[in-house]
Amino acid sequence: MNASLIDLKTERNRRDPNPDQIIIAGAGIAGLTLALSLSAKGFAVQIFEKSTTLAETGAGVQLSPNATRILHRIGVLDQLIPSSVEPQSICLADGSSGQTLLSLGVGDVARTRWGAPYLVCHRADLQNALLDQARSQTNIAIQLQSAVTQYRSDADGILVRVQYHDRIEEHRGALLIGADGVWSNMRNTMSNMERARYTSMIAWRSTVATDQLPRSFTALLPQGTNVVAWTGPNAHLIAYPIRSGEMFNFVAVAPDRQDGQRWNAGTVPEATNQNFIREFNHWHPGIGEIMRAGRPWTPWPLFEMRKCRYRMEDRLVLIGDAAHAMTPYAAQGAAMAIEDAWALAASLNENTDEWPVALNQFDKERSKRIKAVVRRGALNHLAYCAKGPIAMARNMIMRKRPAEKFIKGLDWLYGYDNESR
Numbered sequence: 001m002n003a004s005l006i007d008l009k010t011e012r013n014r015r016d017p018n019p020d021q022i023i024i025a026g027a028g029i030a031g032l033t034l035a036l037s038l039s040a041k042g043f044a045v046q047i048f049e050k051s052t053t054l055a056e057t058g059a060g061v062q063l064s065p066n067a068t069r070i071l072h073r074i075g076v077l078d079q080l081i082p083s084s085v086e087p088q089s090i091c092l093a094d095g096s097s098g099q100t101l102l103s104l105g106v107g108d109v110a111r112t113r114w115g116a117p118y119l120v121c122h123r124a125d126l127q128n129a130l131l132d133q134a135r136s137q138t139n140i141a142i143q144l145q146s147a148v149t150q151y152r153s154d155a156d157g158i159l160v161r162v163q164y165h166d167r168i169e170e171h172r173g174a175l176l177i178g179a180d181g182v183w184s185n186m187r188n189t190m191s192n193m194e195r196a197r198y199t200s201m202i203a204w205r206s207t208v209a210t211d212q213l214p215r216s217f218t219a220l221l222p223q224g225t226n227v228v229a230w231t232g233p234n235a236h237l238i239a240y241p242i243r244s245g246e247m248f249n250f251v252a253v254a255p256d257r258q259d260g261q262r263w264n265a266g267t268v269p270e271a272t273n274q275n276f277i278r279e280f281n282h283w284h285p286g287i288g289e290i291m292r293a294g295r296p297w298t299p300w301p302l303f304e305m306r307k308c309r310y311r312m313e314d315r316l317v318l319i320g321d322a323a324h325a326m327t328p329y330a331a332q333g334a335a336m337a338i339e340d341a342w343a344l345a346a347s348l349n350e351n352t353d354e355w356p357v358a359l360n361q362f363d364k365e366r367s368k369r370i371k372a373v374v375r376r377g378a379l380n381h382l383a384y385c386a387k388g389p390i391a392m393a394r395n396m397i398m399r400k401r402p403a404e405k406f407i408k409g410l411d412w413l414y415g416y417d418n419e420s421r
Helices: 029-040 065-073 077-083 107-113 123-135 270-280 285-293 333-347 352-384 388-400 403-408
Strands: 022-025 045-048 060-063 089-094 100-105 119-122 140-143 146-154 157-164 168-173 175-178 197-209 226-232 235-242 247-255 298-304 311-313 316-318
Touching: 022 029, 022 146, 022 168, 029 045, 029 065, 029 123, 029 140, 029 333, 045 146, 060 065, 060 123, 060 235, 060 333, 065 077, 065 333, 077 119, 077 123, 100 107, 100 388, 100 403, 119 123, 119 235, 119 247, 123 140, 157 175, 226 352, 235 270, 235 285, 247 270, 270 285, 311 352, 333 352
Parallel strands: 022 045, 022 175, 045 140, 089 226, 175 316
Antiparallel strands: 060 119, 089 100, 146 157, 157 168, 197 247, 197 298, 226 235, 235 247, 311 316
16 A cells, blocks of 8 residues: 555644554454454554445354354353354255255254354344444444545554545554455555455355245255255255344355356346256255245355465554455354454553564464365365265265264364463
């Protein structure tokens, strides 16, 4: 970023209300979690968010124990639970036959083995719980319709230029955090940084009222309250209840068949929905029914970054998708943003002279963690979309391997706790 455009000569004669504040660009899941984590340690926080309103896009989100234990620590979990669903199991099923291949009990297991619940909820419910808690803290300020456009570090901290809807202002702080998503302005304006890469896969999202689910589909659901993933060649479908069980969230991941057409999040023409649904024509009839019932489906093109990077400069750090956009195959996107925020706050103390070493260590540990999660996601993707002999071998392993071994294989992921390291 060409930070030299900021005129520091005029700034020297200007007093900022709190030059020791930590400035956050972005009020999504990562930014709000960080603000609450920093607030708990006594830091003053200023959030700048370019949107005119705070309304989380998307639909459902899975929150594994590594995320919910942090939400508990920042005072958000109790507010979120009433609108959430705590699934009894995570199930993998064959999309063609509908047969359940694997069922992993996570209800009581999550609380006893990993010390926190496994929840599924609407993204808006999570966003609102975080926002309500943030607004209740006197040391957190949130400014909408404002975007950090430039910054410059100096001996006294960092100076940022903020574009409001009707003016430009400059603010001082001790640290700037880019929590502004996959298209992060903090990241993308640096010429030496990798941009997010399109994976040529699309996550199609929809919700259906539980009492409107086709009977042929509900007959496929394993008994109880579950997260279910149906697998098939080149595609997979995930379903789980949200909004206290009143709605079902669906995510169907399939290849982009539009020959590189530019995708924008939002409702697409019915013809495009029909083309996408054909990907599931040879699946179980119950799945075909829910694909038709879910119209219109909203496309969300999937992007990823090959290289994770948190610390950009002495006074600039990235977290969440701004640092490591990843595909959703491990269902850890929101969880990693929440982990990032908590770990970053934990690395800081009142002595700013110690921050450079602490931030380098934060970068090293989080980058290692993200690489492991990305590898798990890639493995899951192979399992979900296997075909032919590979799919047959997968099904056999799923049926014969004890569930306890699969549960044990999740300890490193769901049992992770930065505070105990």
